[in-house]
Amino acid sequence: MSKRIDVKDLNVYYGDFLAVEGVNINIDPKSVTAFIGPSGCGKSTFLRTLNRMHEVLPGARVKGEVLLDGEDLYGPGVDPVTVRSQIGMVFQRPNPFPTMSIRDNVLAGVKLNNKRISRSDADDLVEKSLTGANLWKEVKDRLDKPGSGLSGGQQQRLCIARAIAVAPQVILMDEPCSALDPISTLAIEDLIEELKNEYTVVIVTHNMQQAARVSDKTAFFNIAGTGKPGKLIEYSDTAVIFSNPREKATEDYVSGRFG
Amino acid sequence: MPQLTTTTPPAPAPVKRSTLTKNQLPGWAMWAVLAGSLILGAALSSLIGFHIATWALFSALIYVAAGYFVTLSVEGARKAKDRFATNLVYAAFIVALLPLVSVIVTVLAKGIPGLTPHLLYYSMNGMTGTVDNETVANGTPVIGGVYHGIVGTLLITTWATIISVPIGLLTAVYLVEYSKGGTLARAITFFVDVMTGIPSIVAGLFAAAFFGLVFGPGTRTGFVAAVALSVLMIPVVVRSTEEMLKIVPNELREASYALGVRKWRTILKVVVPTAISGIASGVTLAIARVIGETAPLLVTAGFVNSINWNVFGGWMATLPTFIYRQLMNPTSPTNTDPSAQRAWAAALILIIFVMLLNLVARLIARIFAPKSGR
Numbered sequence: 001m002s003k004r005i006d007v008k009d010l011n012v013y014y015g016d017f018l019a020v021e022g023v024n025i026n027i028d029p030k031s032v033t034a035f036i037g038p039s040g041c042g043k044s045t046f047l048r049t050l051n052r053m054h055e056v057l058p059g060a061r062v063k064g065e066v067l068l069d070g071e072d073l074y075g076p077g078v079d080p081v082t083v084r085s086q087i088g089m090v091f092q093r094p095n096p097f098p099t100m101s102i103r104d105n106v107l108a109g110v111k112l113n114n115k116r117i118s119r120s121d122a123d124d125l126v127e128k129s130l131t132g133a134n135l136w137k138e139v140k141d142r143l144d145k146p147g148s149g150l151s152g153g154q155q156q157r158l159c160i161a162r163a164i165a166v167a168p169q170v171i172l173m174d175e176p177c178s179a180l181d182p183i184s185t186l187a188i189e190d191l192i193e194e195l196k197n198e199y200t201v202v203i204v205t206h207n208m209q210q211a212a213r214v215s216d217k218t219a220f221f222n223i224a225g226t227g228k229p230g231k232l233i234e235y236s237d238t239a240v241i242f243s244n245p246r247e248k249a250t251e252d253y254v255s256g257r258f259g
Numbered sequence: 260m261p262q263l264t265t266t267t268p269p270a271p272a273p274v275k276r277s278t279l280t281k282n283q284l285p286g287w288a289m290w291a292v293l294a295g296s297l298i299l300g301a302a303l304s305s306l307i308g309f310h311i312a313t314w315a316l317f318s319a320l321i322y323v324a325a326g327y328f329v330t331l332s333v334e335g336a337r338k339a340k341d342r343f344a345t346n347l348v349y350a351a352f353i354v355a356l357l358p359l360v361s362v363i364v365t366v367l368a369k370g371i372p373g374l375t376p377h378l379l380y381y382s383m384n385g386m387t388g389t390v391d392n393e394t395v396a397n398g399t400p401v402i403g404g405v406y407h408g409i410v411g412t413l414l415i416t417t418w419a420t421i422i423s424v425p426i427g428l429l430t431a432v433y434l435v436e437y438s439k440g441g442t443l444a445r446a447i448t449f450f451v452d453v454m455t456g457i458p459s460i461v462a463g464l465f466a467a468a469f470f471g472l473v474f475g476p477g478t479r480t481g482f483v484a485a486v487a488l489s490v491l492m493i494p495v496v497v498r499s500t501e502e503m504l505k506i507v508p509n510e511l512r513e514a515s516y517a518l519g520v521r522k523w524r525t526i527l528k529v530v531v532p533t534a535i536s537g538i539a540s541g542v543t544l545a546i547a548r549v550i551g552e553t554a555p556l557l558v559t560a561g562f563v564n565s566i567n568w569n570v571f572g573g574w575m576a577t578l579p580t581f582i583y584r585q586l587m588n589p590t591s592p593t594n595t596d597p598s599a600q601r602a603w604a605a606a607l608i609l610i611i612f613v614m615l616l617n618l619v620a621r622l623i624a625r626i627f628a629p630k631s632g633r
Contacts, residue, residue, distance in 0.1 A: 056516060058439050085519025095510040099532045109518035112528050159514070166518055 002029040002200040003069040003086075003169040005050060010064035011229075012042065012049055014057070020046050021229035023064075025219060032192060032201045034211035034238065037221035037253070042230025043204050046221070047172050050202065051087035052080040068169065085109075088168035092175040094155035096147030096162070103143040105158055106130060109166035125165055133161035134191050153184020160191060164199070171195060173203040177210065189214050208254055212242050220250045284333050292329055296322035319350055363610070370607025373600040375400065379608075382407035383564035383576075388591035395594040403590070403597075405605045407566040408581035411481060412612070414570050415560065415577060416550050418485035419492055424542055426489075427496025434497070435504040436526050454494040462490040463555025470559075481570030484560035484577070488549045495548055499541025503534040536627035543620035547613045553579035578609045 005027040012020040020042035027033050035043040048054035049062050052073060066073040073083050096105045106126045110117050117125070126143065130136040135157040139150070147158050156176055163171055173192070177185040192214045195201050205211050211218050219235040234241065234250045245251045300318030304310065323346045331339035377400070386403035394401055430447065438444030466487035470478040507530050515525040531538070561574030562584055582602045589598035 051517065053513065053517060056513060081519050081521050084517055089513075089517035091510060091513065091517075093510060095508070095514045097511060097514070097529060097533070099529075108515070109520070112515060112518065112520040112524055114524070162514075162518065 002198065004029045004200065005170060005202075006065075006067040006070075007050075008065040008067070010046070010049065010062060010066060012045055012054065012062050013060065015059040018229040020049075020221075021231055023232045025232060025235055027200060027202060028217075029200045030196060030198070031216045032196050032203065032214050034215035034218045035202070035204045035221060036206075036208060036211050036218060037230070037233075038223065039206075040226075040230070041221040041223040043219075043221045044174050045230070046232075047174055047202060047204050048089075050170070050172055051089055052083045053089060055080060085166055086168055087170040087172060088163035088166060090156070090159050090163055090171065090173045090176050093179050094152055094159050096150070096155050096158050098146065098148045100147060101144045102139050102147045102150070102158060105147040106161050106165050108162055129161040129165040130158075132164050132195070133157045134187060134194075135161055151184070153180050153187060156180060156184065156188060157191065160188075160195075164195070168199065170200040170202065173201065175204050175206060178206060185210070208242075212238060218242070220245075220247070220253060222249050222253070282334055284330065288329065288333075289326060292325050293322055296325055323347065323350065366603065366607050366610055369600075369603035371604075373401065373604030374607060375404075375604075377402055378404035378601065378604050379409075380404060380406055382566045383581075383590070384566070386564065386590055388593070391589075391591035391594050391597040394597055395591075401597040401600050403601065405578060405581055405601065405608065407563065407576045408578040408605060409608065410566055410568060411560065411575040411577040412550060412579075412609075414568070415481045415484045415488065415556070415575065416546055418482060418570055419488035419549060420542070420546055422485060422489040423492035423496050423545070427493045427542075427545075428500055428538070430493075430497045431500035431504055432526060432531075434501050436522070436530065451494045451497050454490070455498065457491070457494075459487075459491055459552050460554040460558070463487045463558040465490060466555065467558045479559060479561040479574050480572055481560055481567070481575040484556050484575065485570065487555040487559045488552060491552065491555070492545045492549050495545040496542055499545065500534075500538050503537035503541065504530060506537075507533045536624040539623040539627060540620035543616050543623060547616040547620075550612055550616070551579055551609055553583055556580050557583070578605050578612075581605050582609070 005025075007023050007025045007027075010020070010023040011018060023046060035047060037043050045054060050066060050073075054060045054062075062074060064074075068083075068086065072078070096102075097108060100108060103122075103126050104111065106129050107117070107122055110122070110125070127136060127140075130139065135154060138154060139145075139158075147155065150158060156179075160171075160176075177188050180188065189210065192201055192203065196216075203211075203215065215238045217236065218238045218241040220233045220241060221230050222233045223230045234245055234247045236246070240246075241250060242254050245254065251257075296318045297314075299321050300314050300316075301309070303317045303321075304314040307313065323343065326346055327339050327343045330342040381402070381404035383403045383405075384407070390402065393399075430451070434444055434447060438447075463484075466483050467479070470480075470483045470486070511529055511533060512525055515529045516522075520528075556577050557580055560577060560580070562580050563574045563576050567573045567575045582605045585598040585602035585605070589595040591597065
């Protein structure tokens with residue numbers, strides 16, 4: 001249940017503005033890839049192009065190819081909805097649906113698409129997804145309570161459970177821990193480590209220690225200045241990026257001598 | 260010795276007054292000013308012939324002025340301005356409240372005597388001036404009621420709601436979810452704003468003229484009235500729904516898209532349910548807004564004395580037109596009291612309807628609001 005992603009010469013535009021330029025990257029299945037870089041360098045924008053979520057914003061478009069196991073996500077006739085059901089996403093701020101219970105939140109991907117599911121299958125799916133998100137023990141007695149009553153870290157894990165309930169091939173995470181305290185962050189990081197066994201995980205983070213802890217490979221994005229496009233500067237094994245980067249800019253950034 | 264005073268704990272309260280409370284008016288000062296103002300106001304008022312209104316007016320003016328100068332003399336200019344502004348705000352609040360309280364008291368006082376079971380369960384069918392004359396002559400209770408008006412008001416308002424809510428809801432969904440701020444969206448917003456300010460009689464004339472063109476002149480039914488009312492209702496529904504949809508966080512839409520949910524399903528199952536409490540209470544308030552309309556109903560639904568359950572055929576009475584007719588053309592031109600009593604009772608019923616609708620709006624908002632319990 002995981003696929004590889006290959007990006008070829010990808011440019012991302014907002015209207016006429018070139019936000020990210022010339023990205024080439026190969027992401028292996030069942031691995032964790034971290035995107036790091038200063039604010040505004042386009043790493044979140046690029047992440048969102050991987051499941052066509054950036055199109056939600058008006059005027060956003062791309063040039064280039066994103067291949068999911070060799071199939072172009074931006075090929076003619078590709079439905080973004082199909083893409084998104086294969087490539088799930090977890091957002092910066094936990095966003096459980098406030099009108100739904102914990103159980104319904106996990107089942108949201110199924111129920112919102114009006115797929116029929118038997119009661120016992122639904123129970124199994126809820127337990128499996130919540131267990132997968134390390135949340136089952138904490139919420140199993142209050143599945144019918146609203147999801148918004150959970151703590152921030154629990155809500156984020158609920159969102160991860162919701163994302164894996166639709167059985168995606170790839171999970172994208174856009175700074176999933178930036179709104180969380182260190183303990184919740186640790187729980188999410190442990191979870192990412194486990195998710196790796198089944199899914200391809202791509203994570204954007206501002207926390208370099210986090211990138212070093214959880215990822216197999218790291219991509220460093222940078223921006224030459226305001227109004228200039230963001231670029232992928234270096235992409236390599238995490239150990240290389242943090243100990244012996246090829247580029248000067250990467251070394252400056254990871255060692256904190258940026259700017 | 261400043262060091263000593265800062266390091267030693269404060270000594271037991273000295274006999275002399277604390278320096279921190281100097282230049283402060285004691286708590287009873289303003290009550291004293293108020294009492295003085297009331298007495299002075301009464302005196303001034305009796306100079307020009309005592310009346311409770313002039314008494315209140317003079318007392319209030321004196322109180323505001325005296326409060327300012329008393330505070331100025333003791334507490335200083337800043338506090339005095341503060342007192343002045345506070346008093347002005349309270350005065351404005353009371354002035355704003357007066358008409359409301361007065362209306363409610365008047366309607367209650369004049370409406371409750373007429374609120375008999377007979378009024379609620381009978382129409383005006385067969386009521387003539389002779390009946391009212393006999394009622395007055397014999398001193399018997401007033402007969403004849405507003406049943407036909409209640410039926411008409413409820414039916415016409417229900418139909419107006421059935422017409423306006425889908426149109427208004429879908430317009431708002433288009434504006435918030437689908438439009439990209441283009442010409443069409445701006446045109447819709449502009450015309451919705453214009454429609455919000457449309458005089459209700461114009462809406463009535465529109466509906467009357469439209470149905471007159473299609474079904475022949477003089478077509479007056481409950482449905483025509485419902486169309487006229489929906490012209491008034493739609494902009495209110497659009498506006499309130501639009502505002503409610505706008506405050507649904509974008510993150511929820513994105514969360515839904517990221518699960519591979521289509522846009523229309525996202526709107527139907529995530530956006531609208533999240534905003535439903537606000538939408539429902541907005542719709543309820545829109546209903547409350549049109550339920551008391553009189554002018555458009557006069558030109559579209561006509562007026563009858565008998566019960567008509569069919570909105571698509573025949574003239575129909577409503578509470579507002581009933582009140583209007585009872586006051587303007589009393590059933591008995593010589594003995595108008597029974598008609599006035601019926602009119603006030605009908606007015607009370609109308610106010611009760613509006614109040615109930617407001618309560619329902621609050622209830623809906625509470626029931627549908629996203630739960631946050633643990």
